Amino acid sequence: MTSEKTPTYELPSPEETFVEIECCSRTKTGETACGDDFRSVRIADEGRHIAVLSDGLGSGIKASLLSNMTTTMALEFVRRNMEIVQSAEIIMDTLPVCEYRKISYATFTVFDLLPGGLTRVVEMDNPPFIHLRNGHDLKWPADILFSERWPDRKLAISKFRMVQGDRLIAFSDGVTQAGLGSDACKFGWRREGALAYIQKLVDADPLISARELSERVVAEACTKNPQHRCIDDISCLVIYLRKPRRLRLLTGPPFNQEDDRDFAETVLNFDGHTIICGGTTANLVARELGRSISTDLKLIKYCGGLPPPSKLPGVDLVTEGILTLTECVRRLESGEYRDAPLPVSNIITFLLESDVIEFIVGTKVNEAHQDPRLPVDLEIRRNIIKKMSGILEDKYRKKVMIQYF
Amino acid sequence: MGNGSKLKVEICLGTTCFILGASELQDLAQYLEPELLDRVDIIGRTCLGFCKDRKFDGAPFVRLDESIVIERATVARVTEKIKAMLKEKDAE
Known part of the structure; x- marks a missing residue:
């Protein structure tokens, strides 16, 4: 049998740009649904x-319905390059009319990024967007379009190039x-306040990820409110x-033992982070590279019933394999990973802080896992990784490739 | 080494061992009497590989002083074996 070593697609060259898109939303205190909605698509071809x-408009389920319909339609119309005023009219015609306010309404901001950095922004009534370059808020002239049928609604369209x-x-x-x-900000935090905060964060950490920046902005906005409650739905979208930040995750020993050396060397000279999930795998890499593994048993109390992480020089993280990866998949799927056991949260942090994730999967079956005393749901490694890569691509917008050994 | 005179207790934390009982064994230190605890060096290990060796009966595995492998290890069995080995050492 020959091992399949061809990546599923070419990885971007180091000079290539990765577009990281993240949105953090918090629901108004007391509501069950968030009235803000975010949607994005990456059209690879x-x-x-x-x-x-x-x-x-408003909050709770009604607002959620309006914003969901709006993002769904807007995304589809823009994707199909439909005329924008007509698109906005269709959205406004379609939204159900609020029984109290007698209007149908949802604001939106659309970011449309084309190859080469050409960018189009369409805004309707959201706070004006920020284009940050080297800490400066760039201002672009916008075309203002009106709908004849909805004269009180105006669309602002700006076009520029991003680098x-x-x-x-x-x-x-x-x-x-x-x-x-409040006494501190009578007119609210305002765009200026948020901008100054964002500039401060970017100045302190010029490479801050979209994910972290959006979370920090939303968290800071909450602190402005009395008792840090959400007096409205709060969302921040960052692109x-x-x-590209790269991560290489090794799991499982190679099918053929003669490939051990090649497999182990994948952690060397790699421009990014490396993780090993699997004790046998870690031992193999340690052996081939002449390094040693150490495990700190003091960490057990943070591991929530999973084996503790280990250390191997030159590798960013070493954990147990199947159990830990299975829990990672469960957490990534549900999105509830904030209180995950230590090894799981360590892996998830690396995954989410990366743009391009390469799984190097050894396909040798661990005979010991076939012991009938073990639970039947002990998953096969290849299935776990396949599931995880699907979730990372679809839900977390990562570029993923799998290489089998 | 610094722990030259201490008895080395290696607990395998590989997947198989972990499921079959090492998750409890890793807390071994909590169960040992203080005078025993002073004389051992407990270490967690990524898979020691015994689970793939048909020579052995079954996980979880604990290794003492890099030579004695305890199969189907439990806190009680490991404690007993530690005591026996320390007694031997004292007799030497």
Whole structure:
């Protein structure tokens, strides 16, 4: 048998730009559904990325419905290059009319990123977006379009070119109006306040990820409100054009023992982080590279019933394999990973902070796992990785490739 | 080494051992009497590989002083074996 070593597609060259798109939302305190909605798509064959943030009128289920319909339609219309005023009219015609307010309404911001950095932004009534380059908020002239049928609605359309290192930031008014009426910010945090905070964060950490930046902005907005409650739905969408952050995750020993050396060497001279999930795998790499593994048993109490992580020089993280990966998949699937056991949260942090993830999967079957005393749901490694890569691609917008050994 | 005179207790934390009982064994230190605890050096190990060796009966595995392999290890069995080995050492 020959091992399949061809990547499923070419990895981007180091100079290539990765478009990281992340949105953090918090639901208004007391509501069960978030009235803001975010949706994005990566159209690989066109090299295009589209992201939409919408804020539905009011809060709760009704607002959630309005914003969900808006993001769904906006994304689809933009993707099909439909005329934008007509698209906005269809959205407004379609949204159900609020029984109290007698209007149908949801704001939106659409970011449409084309290959080569050409970018189009369509805004309707959200706080104006921020285009951050080297810490400066760039201002672009916008075309203002009106709908004949909805004269009170106006669309602002701006076009410009982005370069690596640029960020686009959009938020719902839950951010700009945070703290409204309080002594500290009588008119709310406002765009200026949020911008200054973002500039401070980027200045302190010029490579801060879109994920972290969006989370920090939302968290800071909450602190402006009395008792840090969400007095409105609060969302922040960040797009960051960056050099891809790479992660290589090794799991499982190679099918043929003669490939052990090649397999182990994949952790050497790699421009990114490396993780090994699997004790046997870690031992093999340690043996081939002449290094030794150490395990700190003091960490057990943070491991929530999983084996503790280990250390191997030159590798960023070593954990047990199947059990830990299975728990990772479960957590990534549900999105509830904040209180995950130590080894799981370590892996998930690396995964989410990376743009391009390479799984190097050894396919040798661990005979010991066939012991009938073991639970039947002890998954086969290849299945776990297949499932995990699907979730990372679909839900977390990562570029994933799997290489089998 | 620094722990030259201490008895080395290696607990395998590979997947198989972990499921079959090493998850409890890793807390061994909590179960040992203080005078025993002072004389051992407990270490967690990534898979020691005994589970793949038909020579052995079954996981979980604990290795003492790099030579004695305890199969189907439990806290009680390991404690007993530690005591016996320390007694031997004292007799030497």
